[in-house]
Amino acid sequence: MKILGYSLAILLLGLAVALKLSWQEKEQILPKNRSIKLITILKKEPKIYNAKQILEIGDGKIYVDLYPRYKIGDQLAVEGEIDSTGQINNPRIQKVGQKASLAGFFGNFRAKIAENINKLLPSREATLVGGAVLGVDEIEQEFRDQLVKTGTIHAVVVSGQNLMIVAGVFLSLAKIIGRRQSLVLATTASFGYALLTGFEPPVVRATLMVLASTLAIYFGREALPIWSLILAALLIVFVWPQAIFEVSFQLTFAATLGIMTLGRRLANLGPKSEARISKSETNTNVQNSKSKTVLNLNYSNFNIVSNFGFRISDLLIANAAIAISAYVFTAPIILYYFGKISLLAPMANILVVEAISPIMILGFLVAIVSLIFMPLAQLFAYFAFVPAFYFAKVVEVFAKIPVGQVNLGKGNVIVIVGFYIVVAILMIIWGREKPEP
Amino acid sequence: MNHKLLLTSALFFVCFGLLLIFQSQNLGQLRIIACDVGQGDGILLISSSGKQILVDGGPGTKIADCLSQKMPFWDRTVEMVVLTHPERDHLEGLLEVLARYKVKMIMTTGVVNDTELFRAWQKAIGDEGAKIYTPKAGDRLVIDSISGRTLSMDVLWPTSEKLAIWKIVPPTELNESSIVLKVNLGPSVFDPEAQTRRADGFCAYLVGDIPRETLEKVLTGKCQVLKISHHGSKTGTNQAILDSVDPKIAIIQVGKNSFGQPSKEVIDLLESKGVNIYRNDLNSIIEISTNGKNLNVKSERKINR
Numbered sequence: 001m002k003i004l005g006y007s008l009a010i011l012l013l014g015l016a017v018a019l020k021l022s023w024q025e026k027e028q029i030l031p032k033n034r035s036i037k038l039i040t041i042l043k044k045e046p047k048i049y050n051a052k053q054i055l056e057i058g059d060g061k062i063y064v065d066l067y068p069r070y071k072i073g074d075q076l077a078v079e080g081e082i083d084s085t086g087q088i089n090n091p092r093i094q095k096v097g098q099k100a101s102l103a104g105f106f107g108n109f110r111a112k113i114a115e116n117i118n119k120l121l122p123s124r125e126a127t128l129v130g131g132a133v134l135g136v137d138e139i140e141q142e143f144r145d146q147l148v149k150t151g152t153i154h155a156v157v158v159s160g161q162n163l164m165i166v167a168g169v170f171l172s173l174a175k176i177i178g179r180r181q182s183l184v185l186a187t188t189a190s191f192g193y194a195l196l197t198g199f200e201p202p203v204v205r206a207t208l209m210v211l212a213s214t215l216a217i218y219f220g221r222e223a224l225p226i227w228s229l230i231l232a233a234l235l236i237v238f239v240w241p242q243a244i245f246e247v248s249f250q251l252t253f254a255a256t257l258g259i260m261t262l263g264r265r266l267a268n269l270g271p272k273s274e275a276r277i278s279k280s281e282t283n284t285n286v287q288n289s290k291s292k293t294v295l296n297l298n299y300s301n302f303n304i305v306s307n308f309g310f311r312i313s314d315l316l317i318a319n320a321a322i323a324i325s326a327y328v329f330t331a332p333i334i335l336y337y338f339g340k341i342s343l344l345a346p347m348a349n350i351l352v353v354e355a356i357s358p359i360m361i362l363g364f365l366v367a368i369v370s371l372i373f374m375p376l377a378q379l380f381a382y383f384a385f386v387p388a389f390y391f392a393k394v395v396e397v398f399a400k401i402p403v404g405q406v407n408l409g410k411g412n413v414i415v416i417v418g419f420y421i422v423v424a425i426l427m428i429i430w431g432r433e434k435p436e437p
Numbered sequence: 438m439n440h441k442l443l444l445t446s447a448l449f450f451v452c453f454g455l456l457l458i459f460q461s462q463n464l465g466q467l468r469i470i471a472c473d474v475g476q477g478d479g480i481l482l483i484s485s486s487g488k489q490i491l492v493d494g495g496p497g498t499k500i501a502d503c504l505s506q507k508m509p510f511w512d513r514t515v516e517m518v519v520l521t522h523p524e525r526d527h528l529e530g531l532l533e534v535l536a537r538y539k540v541k542m543i544m545t546t547g548v549v550n551d552t553e554l555f556r557a558w559q560k561a562i563g564d565e566g567a568k569i570y571t572p573k574a575g576d577r578l579v580i581d582s583i584s585g586r587t588l589s590m591d592v593l594w595p596t597s598e599k600l601a602i603w604k605i606v607p608p609t610e611l612n613e614s615s616i617v618l619k620v621n622l623g624p625s626v627f628d629p630e631a632q633t634r635r636a637d638g639f640c641a642y643l644v645g646d647i648p649r650e651t652l653e654k655v656l657t658g659k660c661q662v663l664k665i666s667h668h669g670s671k672t673g674t675n676q677a678i679l680d681s682v683d684p685k686i687a688i689i690q691v692g693k694n695s696f697g698q699p700s701k702e703v704i705d706l707l708e709s710k711g712v713n714i715y716r717n718d719l720n721s722i723i724e725i726s727t728n729g730k731n732l733n734v735k736s737e738r739k740i741n742r
Contacts, residue, residue: 051475051497051529066497066529067557118537119513122505126537140502358446378513385510386450 014208015235028058036082036091041099042074045107048138060086064093071111073104106195110134113196116370117363120381125388129381131156132356133363134196135203143392146399151327151345152352155359155391158194158203160252161326163210164259165360166193171214187211202248205236213256225260229253250333258329259322262427266321316354323349328423332416339410348398355387355394362387467588467622469641469662471715471723472503473737475692476668477526480643481507482620484588485728486581492519492618492643494530501533503722516580517542518567520558521645522615523550526668528558535561542568546595548603548614572616573597574655586622586729593617593655594647612667615645617655622729639727642682649675659683661732662725664690665707669699669716679710686734688723689716 030036040057047054048066055062055070060082070076075098080091114137117130124143127136135158139147147153154161170186177185194207212232216225233253236243243249327346334341342348362384370377465485472479474495481504482490489508494500504515515538521527523545532554534540543562549555562569572592580588594617595603608614623638641662644652652666656678663684666673668691687707689699699716707714713734715723721737 048498051499065525065554067532067554069557115536122508122510123501123537124505125510138498140498142499142502358450382511383447386447386454389454389510390450 014204014211015239030058030060030082030086032082032086033084034082035080036088037077037079039075039077039096042070042072042076043103045072045110045137046070049144050141060088062088062091062093064090068095070095071104072107073099073101075099110196113367113370114138116374116377117366117381119374120366120370120378121385121388124392125385128156128388128391129359129363129366129384132162132360133367143395146395149342149344150348150395150398151342152348152391152395155352155356158206160206160210160255160259161322161356162360163190163193163207164214164256165357166190167211167214169357169361183215186215201240201243202246202252205240205243205249206252208232208236209252209256213260226257229256229260247333247337251330254329254333255326258325258327261325262328262423263321263325265427265430266325267318319353320350323353332419335406335419336411336413336416341406343403343406344398344401348394351394351398352391355391358387359384359391465583466726466728467620467639468507469620469725469727470503470507471664471688471690471717472500473692473717473721474499474503474530474690476694476698477530477692478521478645478664478668478690479503479527479530480664480688480690483507484581485583485586487512488516488580489514490517490519490580490590491515491531491534493521493527493645494518494532494534496526496529498530498533500530501537504534504538506722507724513537514539514541517544519544519616519618520546521643522546522611523548523555523558524611524646525552525554527645529554532558532561535565540565540567542570544570544572544616546600546603546614546616547571548611549607550611571600573600585624587624589621591619591621591657593619593657594651610648612646612648612672613651615647615666617645617647617652618643619657619660622727639729639732641725642684644673647673649673649678653677653681656681661685662688663712664688665699665703667698668694668696669703670696671700671702674703674706676706679706679712683710684712685732686725687712687714688725689714691716691718693718 028040030038038057042055042057044056046069047056051066052063053066053070055064055076057078062078062080064070070093075096077094077096078088078091079093080088082088114130114134117133118126120126121129123140127139127143130136131139132155136156139156144153147156167186167190170189171182173185174182190207190211194203209229209232213225213229216228236249324346327349331341362380366377366380366384369380467485468481468483470481470483472481472495475497477495478493479495479500480492482492484490487509489504489512491500491504515534518531518534518540520531520543543565545562572595574592574594574596576592578590578592580590582588595614599614603614620641620643621638622640640658640660641664642656642660643664644666646667649666649672652673653675658681660682661684663679663682663686665687669689689703691698704714715734715736717723719738724735726733726735
């Protein structure tokens, strides 16, 4: 109960922050289809894609050449043509001033880290390491296409999975530094991570959801994580009603829910058979083996290792379960919005998922150390290169496989609902055979 | 237990990584890599001892990906960067290279271009602190000399007179100021005896966007490889040039464009001379490797013309 209290306290804290943010989040609506002249302050770090800088101003997007580079806090006088979708191509821009702000401070901090990582690693590996640590602003087009095609782009943005790893790493320290401390650390780290990645509302929402469910799964019982996830989602919808229509929110919710439900079932499959074997052959305590499976999905491989000894099969199964369940639960949403989904994604994700935790952990080390002493950061970067290189190679190989994408059900609600019903029925059928721990 | 897992997986990954990396390296050869930078130029030379010289950076940032693929991951230094002339399709990517790599020397004519991009470049080379080298026709740069084979670069254009004039009156056409280089791999130039065995040498012309009228005047003999001037535009190539170079391989650095490049005239001319044509828009990355005697061309996509 005490733990539930903590979770609630954290949610309320998050809510307070969220409320404050939503207060500031008055989106500027630009006029459309006319020539436009405006003076504005950049609130978001420019994205770099396809040899263009993309500056987001309210609901509009300005496309300009790569140089000069702009950054958060720059006050710009913009003069150009805006089209019906809010795009302004190559307007005349003059930098008229600069405004210091907290967002600007974190923006520069982020930019500095990204710059350092780019200096330490080859471009694709730098994209992966930088993306896992900060979320990417800059991504080379060919690599982006490959990531999209293999359904692995979530690794370089602030995804639920990445947030779970951050929370999981700190929560797994509970045995060493105590529960309460690990809880505080995990919360701080998650919000710190959200802050680093720009603290945009979608990130804050994802942080809240993931934190709520990860904390619950770690400290609570079977049913609690799903309830706290739903509770978090409800609170978020209460604060940002428009979020419910946003793809990012739906994806995070679906992926987290999938990992909580289907993922845990799947993760139980492997060790269950193992438990049978151990009962007949080595007579290991089955009870012990089961409690291990409950904790299997703490999203920190280290946890399994430190608590229950090294079993590589468990680790692989747990990771694969995360990848598959997230894929299954997000597939309908992706189909609904984009009308196509990669058939390669589950396999590619099962293979790359092993590399994500090491990339993140080493990535954080590189990021922090690079601010202090570059040569040492270079050493860590060499270590981070290995999993990142593996990730990049898997993506490259899978992107070459000529298996296409499924085109289905764009904008079709029946397909989506049907898909979820089928998944639910399957889970009920298969769930019944097995006594729940 | 914890440590065992960490060490085991680390060892596994390290071995796996090293294996692939060492396989993909071929030291001991000169490699000329025409990067697929889209509509623009970007050529990476890697000497047999592993020194890198980058001639132009193309538009956008694609050049960084090319460098990452072709350079070993631990090497964060590019020995020399050459900017043939300060136009976007040759310059923009070099800024990304300066941001990501340590650059020791920069070869540039100093000809200016009144653009934001050029001002960003000037600031970047100031910050980089690299040695700036202004090339003059007649200069020879010796890159390295290993087991009796010397890799050198001859500067063929611009002349010092032209440079002096451009300092006062900038060239009306920036292409006119494009640096022209001849890359030689062969017996040591300081060994007179070896000089007579000239036949087994290798050379390549890297000509930027130089107009054909200038190019035909500065060429110094035959070469196996010719980088076709100005993305295959007819302003950069003619019969006389092909006659005096007599190339086996022509590289056309071209991407999707609205200028009609490469021009049909140039393609026809090359085909009539039986030259093997490699284009970045059809062949993606093109890599020529040579030990001075044998020549090997590797390109990613198949030619589907």
